[in-house]
Amino acid sequence: MHKYTTVWVSARRDTGTKWFLCGLVLIAIVLPYLNLAVPVSSAFHLSNYGLRLVGKYFCYAMLALAVDLIWGYCGILSLGHGAFFALGGYAMGMYLMREIGPRGVYGNPVLPDFMVFLNWKSLPWYWYGFNHFGFALLMVVLVPGVLALAFGWFAFRSRVTGVYFSIITQALTYALMLGFFRNDMGFGGNNGFTDFKDIVGFNLDSPRVHAVLLVITLAMVALSYAACRAIVASRAGRVIRAIRDAESRTRFLGYRVENYKLFVFVLSAVIAGIAGALYVPQIGIINPSEFAPLNSIEIVICVAVGGRGTLYGAVVGAVLVNYAKTYFTTAIPEAWNYVLGALFVLVTLFLPRGIVGLSSYLRVLLRGRRGAIRQFRMESDKLEPTRK
Amino acid sequence: MKKRLLRLGAQWLFLVLLLTSRSTGPLYAQPLSDSGFLAALGELPDAGFDDKYRIVEQLAQSGHPSARAVLTALLEDRLYCRTQDKKVFLVKPGPEDAPTLELIDPLTLKDIGSAPTDTLDKIVANNRLRTILEQMRARFRLSSPDAATRLQAVRDIEQNLNADTIQLLRERSSTESDSRVKKEIATGLALAVLDGSDTQARLSAIATLRGSLRQDVVNKLGSLIEKSPDGGYVESDKQVRQAAEAAVKSIDLRRSIYSGVQTLFFGVSLGSVLVLSAIGLAITFGVMGVINMAHGELMMLGAYSTYLVQMAMPERIGTSIFVAIPVAFVVSALAGVLIERMVIRFLYGRPLETLLATFGISLMLQQLARSIFTPLNRSVKTPAWMSGTLQLNEALSVTHNRLDIVIFTVLVFAALLVVLKRTRIGLEIRAVSQNRPMARAMGIRSSWVDAMTFGLGSGIAGLAGVALSQITNVNPNLGQAYIIDSFMVVVFGGVGNVWGALMGGLSMGVVNQLLEPYTGAVLAKIAVLVALVLFIQTRPRGLFPPTGRASENL
Numbered sequence: 001m002h003k004y005t006t007v008w009v010s011a012r013r014d015t016g017t018k019w020f021l022c023g024l025v026l027i028a029i030v031l032p033y034l035n036l037a038v039p040v041s042s043a044f045h046l047s048n049y050g051l052r053l054v055g056k057y058f059c060y061a062m063l064a065l066a067v068d069l070i071w072g073y074c075g076i077l078s079l080g081h082g083a084f085f086a087l088g089g090y091a092m093g094m095y096l097m098r099e100i101g102p103r104g105v106y107g108n109p110v111l112p113d114f115m116v117f118l119n120w121k122s123l124p125w126y127w128y129g130f131n132h133f134g135f136a137l138l139m140v141v142l143v144p145g146v147l148a149l150a151f152g153w154f155a156f157r158s159r160v161t162g163v164y165f166s167i168i169t170q171a172l173t174y175a176l177m178l179g180f181f182r183n184d185m186g187f188g189g190n191n192g193f194t195d196f197k198d199i200v201g202f203n204l205d206s207p208r209v210h211a212v213l214l215v216i217t218l219a220m221v222a223l224s225y226a227a228c229r230a231i232v233a234s235r236a237g238r239v240i241r242a243i244r245d246a247e248s249r250t251r252f253l254g255y256r257v258e259n260y261k262l263f264v265f266v267l268s269a270v271i272a273g274i275a276g277a278l279y280v281p282q283i284g285i286i287n288p289s290e291f292a293p294l295n296s297i298e299i300v301i302c303v304a305v306g307g308r309g310t311l312y313g314a315v316v317g318a319v320l321v322n323y324a325k326t327y328f329t330t331a332i333p334e335a336w337n338y339v340l341g342a343l344f345v346l347v348t349l350f351l352p353r354g355i356v357g358l359s360s361y362l363r364v365l366l367r368g369r370r371g372a373i374r375q376f377r378m379e380s381d382k383l384e385p386t387r388k
Numbered sequence: 389m390k391k392r393l394l395r396l397g398a399q400w401l402f403l404v405l406l407l408t409s410r411s412t413g414p415l416y417a418q419p420l421s422d423s424g425f426l427a428a429l430g431e432l433p434d435a436g437f438d439d440k441y442r443i444v445e446q447l448a449q450s451g452h453p454s455a456r457a458v459l460t461a462l463l464e465d466r467l468y469c470r471t472q473d474k475k476v477f478l479v480k481p482g483p484e485d486a487p488t489l490e491l492i493d494p495l496t497l498k499d500i501g502s503a504p505t506d507t508l509d510k511i512v513a514n515n516r517l518r519t520i521l522e523q524m525r526a527r528f529r530l531s532s533p534d535a536a537t538r539l540q541a542v543r544d545i546e547q548n549l550n551a552d553t554i555q556l557l558r559e560r561s562s563t564e565s566d567s568r569v570k571k572e573i574a575t576g577l578a579l580a581v582l583d584g585s586d587t588q589a590r591l592s593a594i595a596t597l598r599g600s601l602r603q604d605v606v607n608k609l610g611s612l613i614e615k616s617p618d619g620g621y622v623e624s625d626k627q628v629r630q631a632a633e634a635a636v637k638s639i640d641l642r643r644s645i646y647s648g649v650q651t652l653f654f655g656v657s658l659g660s661v662l663v664l665s666a667i668g669l670a671i672t673f674g675v676m677g678v679i680n681m682a683h684g685e686l687m688m689l690g691a692y693s694t695y696l697v698q699m700a701m702p703e704r705i706g707t708s709i710f711v712a713i714p715v716a717f718v719v720s721a722l723a724g725v726l727i728e729r730m731v732i733r734f735l736y737g738r739p740l741e742t743l744l745a746t747f748g749i750s751l752m753l754q755q756l757a758r759s760i761f762t763p764l765n766r767s768v769k770t771p772a773w774m775s776g777t778l779q780l781n782e783a784l785s786v787t788h789n790r791l792d793i794v795i796f797t798v799l800v801f802a803a804l805l806v807v808l809k810r811t812r813i814g815l816e817i818r819a820v821s822q823n824r825p826m827a828r829a830m831g832i833r834s835s836w837v838d839a840m841t842f843g844l845g846s847g848i849a850g851l852a853g854v855a856l857s858q859i860t861n862v863n864p865n866l867g868q869a870y871i872i873d874s875f876m877v878v879v880f881g882g883v884g885n886v887w888g889a890l891m892g893g894l895s896m897g898v899v900n901q902l903l904e905p906y907t908g909a910v911l912a913k914i915a916v917l918v919a920l921v922l923f924i925q926t927r928p929r930g931l932f933p934p935t936g937r938a939s940e941n942l
Contacts, residue, residue: 175917337755344748
């Protein structure tokens with residue numbers, strides 16, 4: 001009992017968390033209002049497209065949250081988290097495909113269109129059960145979770161750490177991308193899943209359904225934020241941070257480092273999977289390009305921009321970076337890669353604590369004592385194991 | 389009695405003369421002078437077919453240097469005579485209904501302008517004449533001084549064996565000096581004997597054919613052991629059948645060994661591309677502890693440098709590649725040093741952040757290439773000396789560009805070893821990588837060494853780009869396709885070890901190539917990745933793990 005009260009007390013003292021949760025609630029109220037209640041003629045009206053975009057940003061924000069949990073607190077840099085996101089998305093997509101039923105182009109009540117098109121005679125076994133929403137939700141959690149469990153078990157047990165782990169995870173998502181591009185995998189190949197009709201009976205064309213999906217997404221962001229916050233504030237959270245700062249020392253103190261790592265890694269993968277599942281009905285498509293290594297690494301830079309090891313920083317970073325991406329890819333498409341590239345370089349060089357750490361960094365800079373600046377940088381460097 | 393003996397002697401002499409004149413006829417014939425040659429040629433247009441046979445024979449035996457060209461032209465319907473003065477000309481091969489024909493003088497074989505088609509009459513040949521001409525051509529080619537031509541001639545003859553062509557081969561086999569041509573003739577003669585009925589001859593023919601590797605030989609032997617639809621064997625002679633069966637088995641075995649060698653070679657050549665891109669990474673990743681995600685883009689810079697060099701010297705594609713090698717090295721090395729000085733040096737000791745920053749650089753470089761060169765494929769021409777295939781034997785051939793890449797990789801690798809082991813900068817690089825503070829204490833400017841190391845690794849990436857430009861299209865995504873594989877190679881081989889990169893690259897290439905026929909390209913790649921993840925379980929630090937103090941820091 002005592003343990004939970006400490007978490008609660010620490011959460012109440014945490015002003016960042018308070019502001020963050022208030023912000024989420026505000027968005028959950030204001031944006032659907034602007035979309036549904038404000039007339040189209042008004043300057044304050046939010047278009048359906050805009051509403052979906054915000055939903056997308058927060059799905060990515062949830063993924064960023066998952067990445068921050070393992071990178072910011074445990075020092076594990078996964079360059080393949082997009083894979084868990086996409087797997088969750090595919091699980092939801094399979095449900096949505098089955099939900100189309102006989103309304104597809106070919107009107108087959110069981111087989112999705114692409115299977116009819118590819119001359120498949122019957123549903124592959126791994127598609128069974130996806131006509132039930134509950135089963136699909138279970139899979140959204142299980143598939144990424146089990147993959148992370150197996151992968152993490154192998155990796156952490158043999159002490160694959162640091163950049164090695166990063167590269168292996170990148171290879172994982174790359175391999176999955178290659179696999180899902182194949183038509184005979186039974187996941188729609190290149191085109192993936194699209195043309196969804198409804199979700200548990202609610203029409204996916206309706207803006208009201210999308211408003212509800214947005215609210216659910218925000219609620220899930222808040223929930224996973226609270227879960228992550230509870231974990232990092234707990235005793236286990238301290239061990240996890242100890243692993244980040246000095247893995248060998250933590251091991252020598254008697255902690256089972258691999259178990260802690262495995263726990264956060266699996267939890268993080270599950271959060272990523274749920275984010276993917278929320279993403280698919282709002283965007284209306286899922287295809288293998290979600291597995292692209294670039295997607296995963298973009299999320300990492302979102303976390304770095306927002307500020308590592310803060311959790312809310314990840315959400316802020318993801319929303320800002322993805323907003324910038326939308327802006328640039330429509331206004332000046334060829335500039336986006338320069339901007340993104342420059343973000344990677346500038347943030348790692350000049351913003352060790354991201355945007356949310358900017359104020360304290362500026363304060364130190366303005367005070368202008370060299371010692372203080374170095375002190376700040378060294379503290380920031382502690383966010384990952386140093387090589388001296 | 390005396391009279392009879394005399395008659396016998398005369399008959400015998402006649403016979404000998406007849407035989408020698410038949411078999412060595414051309415040697416005894418008088419070489420025709422130019423005027424004689426022209427006179428014989430002049431008879432052709434108006435001659436009947438019987439005369440034509442004679443004239444053709446006369447021309448063939450004339451020993452005149454132009455005879456071959458003229459007879460070939462007649463065979464290919466390219467011999468014409470001018471209507472007004474009955475002069476005979478060769479014409480160049482051209483479209484069927486061209487209004488004018490390009491004339492060639494029959495004596496000097498030089499171009500002498502063109503003439504309208506309707507002022508010329510074709511000198512026609514019938515089937516018998518064609519057969520005679522074909523034989524003559526085969527004879528000409530068989531006695532060509534060029535061994536490759538003779539070899540091809542034998543192969544062509546094998547396609548239609550008959551009494552005449554077999555005779556030709558027999559004649560040639562006694563005088564032939566080149567061992568390959570000789571072997572080919574023996575194969576051809578053996579193939580001919582197989583159709584005969586003499587068991588002993590056929591058995592020895594099969595023994596000869598056993599040494600061959602050719603598919604058509606296997607097919608021919610295979611036809612001997614086939615069963616007819618009613619269940620019996622097509623071939624009635626049991627001895628021949630068994631010998632043929634053994635021969636087919638032996639040939640098949642050797643053919644499959646050679647095809648294994650070929651797969652191995654493909655694997656090695658694929659692997660050497662990986663090695664080229666991975667040794668640069670091994671240096672920056674291993675020696676400096678720096679993850680350079682922009683490595684692939686440095687390769688891309690090398691490939692575009694090759695393209696630009698080729699654009700600058702379009703008439704000399706063959707030599708441009710030699711210019712491109714140093715240019716690509718310098719361009720990529722400079723880019724590498726620039727990246728190191730501007731970004732990476734601020735991030736030493738923070739490998740994950742270095743990874744992100746260099747990834748950002750790779751995005752910018754890619755976009756830069758896209759802005760300058762457009763996203764379209766730019767194809768770099770392959771020099772003539774690098775195209776084509778090298779036929780080692782009937783079952784084994786290697787393409788020149790793959791072979792050259794393997795050689796190039798070996799050279800680059802050797803050069804790198806020399807730099808690392810034999811030069812001062814190499815010594816300093818190794819010192820800094822083993823123990824940075826101690827190296828600094830000994831007076832080595834470690835930051836300068838860092839820049840040079842990064843430059844060296846990047847320069848090698850540029851060289852890899854040159855090699856890549858020869859086998860794939862050059863586009864802004866060139867580096868992306870190889871970067872993950874190269875990292876796998878480094879992880880597999882062990883960090884900080886160029887030998888590890890070599891072994892890792894070659895074995896990944898070979899394994900990929902071995903798996904591909906069974907699983908397809910994509911699954912092979914996935915299988916290799918999965919195998920690697922499992923491999924890391926048992927050897928987390930790769931095939932050649934770093935040892936000593938340096939290993940603690942990675």
